[in-house]
Amino acid sequence: MPKRVPTGIKGFDKLVQGGLPQGAVILLIGTPGTGKTLFTLEFLYNGASKFKEKCMYVTLEQSLDDLREQAMQIGLDLKKLEKTGMLTLMHVPIHDLTTQTIELIKKEVKERKIQRLVIDSLSTLSVNAPVYTPIKDIALRDIMNYKAFFSPPILGDFVVKRFVYGFLYDIKQMGCTSMVTSEAPEKGEFLSRDTVSEFIADGIILMTFEINAWQTSRSLLVRKMRGTKSDSGVHGFEIASNGITVHDTKE
Ligand SMILES: Nc1ncnc2c1ncn2[C@@H]1O[C@H](COP(=O)(O)OP(=O)(O)OP(=O)(O)O)[C@@H](O)[C@H]1O
Ligand SMILES: [Mg+2]
Structure with missing residues (x-):
């Protein structure tokens, strides 16, 4: 069994034999507002x-000040940890996304000897796959001349899938224990919008937000975890000012 990397999130590690497999790339899939960002921050x-462990958070979605503020809502003082050098936050604004972005992340991971890495989110990244995919590759320059290429489902079926494969492969090669967030489609037969990341990732945690009459609840399920005898139940979880707590049962 691979060495375990505990998340330290209350109630979660026992669902995966003590923690995530070291070096695994885990997809955290959920609809908007389910708690993906907070889970990865914790x-x-x-x-x-x-x-x-040395940690790095790469956000494509929010400014670093927003992220720090969001973390404070569940009692996590990121600034304090950043000062110790144990935590690095990196914001890649979407308009700055280039073919060099993954190289930049790789460089930081290597130089800072990062052991835990988070990318938030793969969906934002993959929407921008055309700008990220090397121009010399698949003669994209030529294809770009055809406007129709950028309309779904062609874009989704081709460039995005190709990008997601390449990106997750690159992340895996870095050797960190990684969590990559991804937006869930509202319905359909696939877990992720890109339809391929779930096959490539070493593990999948699915998060849902339910509305029952006047009440709302959050739950998660460990859908896949290579090299692990994982719990197959649906577990309720709560977000509160002292962090996230995963319960033994659904409620
Ligand atoms: N202290 C708190 N107590 C209860 N709920 C909280 C607390 N802090 C944050 N939340 C809830 O957490 C939710 C946000 O979680 P988070 O931003 O991690 O979701 P997300 O899945 O990343 O969303 P998105 O898809 O928009 O990126 C908010 O909807 C908010 O209601
Ligand atoms: Mg988020």
């Missing part, structure tokens, strides 16, 4: 503070 916060 994974890194605990990693840096309790388990003394």
